[in-house]
Amino acid sequence: MAADPVLHPVIRLAGVTRVYSAGSNAVRALDGIDLVVERGEMVAIMGASGSGKSTLMNILGCLDTPTSGHYELDGKAVNGLTRNELASLRSEKIGFVFQGFNLLARTSALENVELPLLYDRSGRFAGRESPAPEALRRVGLGARMHHVPSELSGGQQQRVAIARAIVTNPSLILADEPTGNLDSHTSIEIMALFQELNAQGITIVLVTHEPDIAEHAHRIVEMRDGHILRDAPIAEPRDARRELASLGAAA
Amino acid sequence: MRKRALFGIATRSILRNKLRTLLTMLGIVIGVAAVIVMVALGQGAQSMIEKQIKGLGTNMLMIMAGSTSQGGVSQGAATFNRLTIPDAEKLARESTLLSAVSPVIFSRGQMIGGIGNWRTMIMGVSANYQTIRDWPVQSGSFFTEADLRSVRRVVVLGSTVANALFPGEDPVGQQLQVRNVPFTIIGVLAPKGQTAGGNDQDDVVIIPYTTAQAHLAGHSRIGQIIASTWSPGDIPAAEQEIRSIMRESHKIAPGDDDDFTIRNQDDIAAAASGTTRVMSMLLAAIASISLVVGGIGIMNIMLVSVTERTREIGIRMAIGARGSDVLAQFLVESIVISVAGGLIGIVLGYLAGATLARATGWAVAMPPEAAVIAVLFSAAVGVFFGFYPARKAAALDPIEALRHE
Numbered sequence: 285m286a287a288d289p290v291l292h293p294v295i296r297l298a299g300v301t302r303v304y305s306a307g308s309n310a311v312r313a314l315d316g317i318d319l320v321v322e323r324g325e326m327v328a329i330m331g332a333s334g335s336g337k338s339t340l341m342n343i344l345g346c347l348d349t350p351t352s353g354h355y356e357l358d359g360k361a362v363n364g365l366t367r368n369e370l371a372s373l374r375s376e377k378i379g380f381v382f383q384g385f386n387l388l389a390r391t392s393a394l395e396n397v398e399l400p401l402l403y404d405r406s407g408r409f410a411g412r413e414s415p416a417p418e419a420l421r422r423v424g425l426g427a428r429m430h431h432v433p434s435e436l437s438g439g440q441q442q443r444v445a446i447a448r449a450i451v452t453n454p455s456l457i458l459a460d461e462p463t464g465n466l467d468s469h470t471s472i473e474i475m476a477l478f479q480e481l482n483a484q485g486i487t488i489v490l491v492t493h494e495p496d497i498a499e500h501a502h503r504i505v506e507m508r509d510g511h512i513l514r515d516a517p518i519a520e521p522r523d524a525r526r527e528l529a530s531l532g533a534a535a
Numbered sequence: 536m537r538k539r540a541l542f543g544i545a546t547r548s549i550l551r552n553k554l555r556t557l558l559t560m561l562g563i564v565i566g567v568a569a570v571i572v573m574v575a576l577g578q579g580a581q582s583m584i585e586k587q588i589k590g591l592g593t594n595m596l597m598i599m600a601g602s603t604s605q606g607g608v609s610q611g612a613a614t615f616n617r618l619t620i621p622d623a624e625k626l627a628r629e630s631t632l633l634s635a636v637s638p639v640i641f642s643r644g645q646m647i648g649g650i651g652n653w654r655t656m657i658m659g660v661s662a663n664y665q666t667i668r669d670w671p672v673q674s675g676s677f678f679t680e681a682d683l684r685s686v687r688r689v690v691v692l693g694s695t696v697a698n699a700l701f702p703g704e705d706p707v708g709q710q711l712q713v714r715n716v717p718f719t720i721i722g723v724l725a726p727k728g729q730t731a732g733g734n735d736q737d738d739v740v741i742i743p744y745t746t747a748q749a750h751l752a753g754h755s756r757i758g759q760i761i762a763s764t765w766s767p768g769d770i771p772a773a774e775q776e777i778r779s780i781m782r783e784s785h786k787i788a789p790g791d792d793d794d795f796t797i798r799n800q801d802d803i804a805a806a807a808s809g810t811t812r813v814m815s816m817l818l819a820a821i822a823s824i825s826l827v828v829g830g831i832g833i834m835n836i837m838l839v840s841v842t843e844r845t846r847e848i849g850i851r852m853a854i855g856a857r858g859s860d861v862l863a864q865f866l867v868e869s870i871v872i873s874v875a876g877g878l879i880g881i882v883l884g885y886l887a888g889a890t891l892a893r894a895t896g897w898a899v900a901m902p903p904e905a906a907v908i909a910v911l912f913s914a915a916v917g918v919f920f921g922f923y924p925a926r927k928a929a930a931l932d933p934i935e936a937l938r939h940e
Contacts, residue, residue: 342934347852347853347933348934367857368857368858368859371852371855371856371857372855372857374852374853374854374855375854375855375856376855379854382937386849386850386853386937388847388850390551391547399850399851399854400854400855402540402856403851403854403856403857404855448854452855
């Protein structure tokens with residue numbers, strides 16, 4: 285498992301298709317996707333609804349498997365894995381951040397963040413101090429560990445979700461419209477957090493339909509009708525921290 | 536996944552819906568309590584019967600006319616043969632293992648004396664009947680061998696008869712007309728209580744069998760012969776001895792069936808407790824139906840819970856939970872509910888049993904192993920009825936589950 289990280293990218297998709305068969309007519313949600321995401325990248329996937337970005341997200345997140353084509357996550361082939369093997373892969377290598385936060389209600393922030401550790405089968409965390417409080421401190425919620433989601437603002441809830449995503453030290457963070465439920469100021473705060481984590485070396489793939497959110501990434505992949513329309517680096521990504529500073533100055 | 540965490544998740548989600556959990560548990564609570572009470576009542580009745588049968592006498596054997604069944608074939612009434620006084624005398628004379636033998640002549644009749652009259656059973660027996668039945672007198676004395684030989688008209692009263700005809704006084708020395716024949720009362724027996732069948736053993740008068748033959752029945756046919764051995768260990772050998780003496784007395788050819796039946800106390804006890812065992816098993820079976828109903832209640836609520844928490848299941852799966860983790864979570868939840876219900880049911884059942892015993896005076900025996908069985912059984916109910924909803928949760932597609940509103 286301990287393959288040399290320099291040798292292979294975090295994500296390598298080659299000719300990936302995903303066909304949904306609804307009755308007699310088949311829908312090609314993904315049609316020959318080639319995509320490579322290197323370690324330490326921050327990539328935004330953009331596209332209108334129906335462009336296939338959600339399907340791509342599900343496949344990248346090992347929630348779904350391609351109909352054909354090849355997917356390699358952190359050097360490990362995902363094709364043909366069983367449900368349990370996919371679950372193990374998610375547990376080990378992926379951290380999810382969702383649009384609707386998806387925290388467990390009436391469960392404290394700390395317990396929410398500890399949840400992935402419960403399902404870890406690698407034994408990485410056995411007998412060690414729980415990494416959950418440190419993860420919450422990293423997202424700036426060290427003082428609110430014992431609050432339940434209903435006692436937290438939207439931005440704070442999303443920070444808990446991000447702490448939950450990074451607690452197992454995954455190879456990849458997948459964020460599906462992470463700012464979709466947040467106001468613009470809080471959105472920039474969350475993007476600042478992502479940029480900070482990315483600067484610490486975490487690979488991030490985020491799906492969004494808002495261009496100014498996507499521009500915080502190093503690279504934008506634009507999708508349409510199951511194809512990659514455009515895959516281009518951003519010469520000068522927006523710096524969320526500076527934006528916050530200027531907003532503060534304006535106010 | 537750590538086991539402690541599993542229980543933590545289960546108890547937390549159970550406590551989240553306190554009222555619902557309580558109502559779900561109620562089925563199991565009532566089921567387990569009902570089973571406990573029924574088992575307690577059954578066991579109580581059985582131990583009471585065993586005690587009563589021990590009270591029949593010590594090391595007692597009964598010889599009755601007629602063969603109940605031989606080689607699986609019932610012999611019926613056609614082969615009915617008589618037991619006679621010479622049979623009893625031959626047994627007393629020839630047997631080495633029997634300490635006492637008494638014929639018993641049964642008859643019924645009207646008693647007149649004391650404050651009125653009373654219809655009761657008359658038994659004609661020998662002097663050592665008292666020893667065989669282990670039946671002391673509360674006043675006066677039992678009749679003797681001399682009374683028997685002299686065919687004296689003496690009578691010993693059962694306590695029920697004594698209380699009916701001579702309330703509040705000692706009848707010893709007074710006269711009693713037994714079927715219009717005057718007798719002298721020489722003793723009153725101590726109360727022996729009811730038989731397993733509910734008959735009052737004290738509703739009886741006892742006279743020498745010689746007197747019974749001479750003055751009442753007028754013939755030598757007797758209902759049964761009872762005997763006792765020197766020690767309990769002698770009973771099987773004594774049965775063999777009685778059989779050979781009786782076959783000789785009745786001139787039964789080798790190979791022919793007995794025309795009499797020998798029963799010992801264990802046979803009688805087995806027959807009586809067999810009936811109550813069937814009854815109490817029947818009651819427990821009916822009570823356990825409510826456990827099944829309770830289990831269905833759990834299944835119902837677990838199914839609702841799985842639907843309600845589809846999104847939670849999706850989240851857990853997205854962050855790495857396997858189907859088996861989700862299955863375990865819901866299974867543990869239903870087991871915790873059913874076992875907690877079982878424990879409450881045990882407490883309730885024991886309380887109800889104790890209250891019932893005090894209120895009605897019924898014999899109630901609380902076997903501790905019933906509690907263990909009840910807990911195991913309710914856990915089994917939890918597994919059985921929790922499995923389907925848990926498997927349904929485990930089989931959810933994470934993408935669909937995450938999309939669930």
